[in-house]
Amino acid sequence: xxxxxxxxxxxxAAGQGFWGDWLEAPRRQVEGGDIDYLMLDYLAEVTMSIxxxxxxxxxxxxxxxxxxxxxxxxxxxxxxxxxxVIANAGGVNPPACADAxxxxxxxxxxxxxxxxxVVTGDDLLPRLDELLASGHELRNMDTGEPLxxxxxxxxxxxxYIGSVPIVEALTRGANVVITGRSTDTALTMAPIRFEFGxxxxxxxxLAAGIIAGHIIECGAQCSGGNCLFxxxxxxxxxxxxxxxxxxxxxxxxxxxxxxxxxxRISVPTITEQLVYEMGDPHSYITPDVIADFTSIQLAxxxxxxxxxxxxxxxxxxxKLKVSIAYRAGFxxxxxxxxxxxxxLDKARKADEVLRARLDHLGLKFDQLLTEYVGVSATHGTLxxxxxxxxxxxxxxxxxxxxxxxxxxxTRELAPLVLNGPPSVTGxxxxxxxxxxxxxxxxxxxxxxxVQTTVEVS
Amino acid sequence: xxxxxxxVAHARSGDKGDTANVGVIALRxxxxxxxxxxxxxxxxxxxxxxxxxxxxxxxxxxxxxxxxFLLHGALDGGGxxxxxxxxxxxxxxxxxxxxxxxxxxxxxxxxGLPQARA
Numbered sequence: 001x002x003x004x005x006x007x008x009x010x011x012x013a014a015g016q017g018f019w020g021d022w023l024e025a026p027r028r029q030v031e032g033g034d035i036d037y038l039m040l041d042y043l044a045e046v047t048m049s050i051x052x053x054x055x056x057x058x059x060x061x062x063x064x065x066x067x068x069x070x071x072x073x074x075x076x077x078x079x080x081x082x083x084x085v086i087a088n089a090g091g092v093n094p095p096a097c098a099d100a101x102x103x104x105x106x107x108x109x110x111x112x113x114x115x116x117x118v119v120t121g122d123d124l125l126p127r128l129d130e131l132l133a134s135g136h137e138l139r140n141m142d143t144g145e146p147l148x149x150x151x152x153x154x155x156x157x158x159x160y161i162g163s164v165p166i167v168e169a170l171t172r173g174a175n176v177v178i179t180g181r182s183t184d185t186a187l188t189m190a191p192i193r194f195e196f197g198x199x200x201x202x203x204x205x206l207a208a209g210i211i212a213g214h215i216i217e218c219g220a221q222c223s224g225g226n227c228l229f230x231x232x233x234x235x236x237x238x239x240x241x242x243x244x245x246x247x248x249x250x251x252x253x254x255x256x257x258x259x260x261x262x263x264r265i266s267v268p269t270i271t272e273q274l275v276y277e278m279g280d281p282h283s284y285i286t287p288d289v290i291a292d293f294t295s296i297q298l299a300x301x302x303x304x305x306x307x308x309x310x311x312x313x314x315x316x317x318x319k320l321k322v323s324i325a326y327r328a329g330f331x332x333x334x335x336x337x338x339x340x341x342x343x344l345d346k347a348r349k350a351d352e353v354l355r356a357r358l359d360h361l362g363l364k365f366d367q368l369l370t371e372y373v374g375v376s377a378t379h380g381t382l383x384x385x386x387x388x389x390x391x392x393x394x395x396x397x398x399x400x401x402x403x404x405x406x407x408x409x410t411r412e413l414a415p416l417v418l419n420g421p422p423s424v425t426g427x428x429x430x431x432x433x434x435x436x437x438x439x440x441x442x443x444x445x446x447x448x449x450v451q452t453t454v455e456v457s
Numbered sequence: 458x459x460x461x462x463x464x465v466a467h468a469r470s471g472d473k474g475d476t477a478n479v480g481v482i483a484l485r486x487x488x489x490x491x492x493x494x495x496x497x498x499x500x501x502x503x504x505x506x507x508x509x510x511x512x513x514x515x516x517x518x519x520x521x522x523x524x525x526f527l528l529h530g531a532l533d534g535g536g537x538x539x540x541x542x543x544x545x546x547x548x549x550x551x552x553x554x555x556x557x558x559x560x561x562x563x564x565x566x567x568x569g570l571p572q573a574r575a
Contacts, residue, residue, distance in 0.1 A: 045536060046536065142475065228467045228468065228469065228550070229482075229484075271480075271521050271523060272467065272468075272469040272480070273469070274480075275478070275480020275482065275518075275521070276470075276480065277473060278471075278478050278480055279473060279527065280516060281518050282516075293521075294519075295520065296521065310520075328538060331538075333540060367533065367540055369533060369540040369541065371542055373542060377541075377542045378543050378548045378552070379508075379551070379555065380507070380552075381507055382504070382505075382552050383555075395542065397540030397541075398540070399534075399538065399540060437538060438537055439536060439537055439538050440536045440537070442474070
């Protein structure tokens with residue numbers, strides 16, 4: 001944190017809200033105007049376990065490969081404009097991700113322009129038995145069960161780490177920082193904190209940086225995407241601009257986007273994102289600080305610009321959250337479409353026939369869920385009775401520890417086309433696929449147990 | 458007067474495990490006290506009876522003119538365990554906006570509230 005006073009405004013742009021987000025966004029953020037940092041968030045709760053499976057098959061994998069394409073598309077700008085990139089693309093294998101980044105830079109003749117910082121230490125899988133043996137029970141935060149009950153099915157275990165190691169990588173001159181399971185918000189807060197030299201106990205400022213991170217971590221979801229407020233009037237979503245934080249040293253900041261892009265930044269679009277995935281708004285707990293969402297003040301500050309101020313924070317806890325993924329049985333979901341007249345009655349009849357046949361086969365499931373898409377799948381009974389709908393999609397899912405039972409279920413849908421109720425279609429996709437369920441186990445661990453390491457090369 | 462929440466508020470929802478959260482935001486700042494007064498925890502619990510299996514919690518954010526509801530047991534186990542179309546609770550937001558409130562006529566007129574469409 002030695003960069004005090006270097007900048008009056010620090011601009012952090014979001015270029016990816018999850019692994020699978022718009023491939024165009026990173027390059028558009030870098031080339032569309034002046035920014036200091038590009039922040040790319042790739043990790044959702046179950047992403048780590050998918051990456052762990054990939055790493056088991058190939059020790060050089062286990063990171064978000066989209067990131068390598070993103071880097072390739074912005075390499076010239078990193079060099080020319082001095083934009084620094086921070087991403088949790090490392091997944092369960094940050095060193096391999098760094099190798100891949102250096103390789104594409106080499107290929108493009110830009111190796112000398114890239115200084116890669118790699119943050120490790122969040123991966124607890126190799127230490128899991130040692131941790132359990134020394135009394136860290138890693139109880140499920142929702143159910144209270146100790147991890148021992150599913151230990152033999154654990155696929156991955158990663159502590160959510162905060163801004164400190166990212167700041168260290170930036171301090172040591174990295175212009176591409178790759179982490180594993182960093183919190184999404186730390187990816188934004190770290191560069192702001194680094195630039196302004198905020199200390200570890202400047203709770204209000206750290207909380208402001210976290211809230212800035214929360215606003216932009218889902219990419220365009222704060223700039224007009226998925227926005228219900230006045231949605232018809234949101235301009236040019238085809239050319240939507242991803243959000244940019246313009247942070248000040250005093251902890252206030254503005255949210256904006258590049259001029260000429262589509263979408264919208266307004267108090268309602270920002271408010272919708274602020275309440276997204278919110279728990280107790282008084283205590284948004286992160287490794288760095290507890291942020292208080294009831295302190296946030298928003299004010300319009302010009303076209304597509306909102307000012308955010310007044311934020312308070314409190315000291316962080318002595319725990320880190322741990323994201324654990326474990327094998328939890330199998331599932332399959334299949335669909336058929338029934339048409340007018342009496343579409344819903346036909347779909348209901350088909351469900352009745354299907355359930356009788358599963359019963360006759362002696363198949364038992366932990367869950368057997370029927371939904372009528374077009375009638376009640378999303379709002380249930382709140383949707384009220386249907387009015388002569390033109391078609392209904394019957395959607396049936398099962399879940400079971402027994403793979404064979406789920407396989408058998410997938411063979412029972414297609415026959416209904418010829419031997420069930422009439423006016424049925426929409427089965428061209430073939431029979432449903434059996435999927436192994438990888439479930440999420442949230443837990444807490446003492447902070448002291450987790451040591452991060454930063455390498456810059 | 459009957460007022461439907463969709464005409465006085467907007468909303469976004471998300472998930473944490475088997476819990477869906479719904480943030481409800483007043484369409485006009487002067488309508489926020491109406492949300493606080495009428496969109497109570499009990500009222501929302503009643504609204505989602507039979508749709509969710511757990512309890513409802515409510516938090517107030519007067520600074521954002523918003524309420525945050527936690528709907529427990531809303532997602533058939535949640536995350537990858539869930540077989541639901543809406544496994545991540547993305548449209549519980551609009552399910553809550555179906556709520557119809559009975560507001561005394563004088564209060565409704567004073568606040569310029571739109572009458573429920575149906």
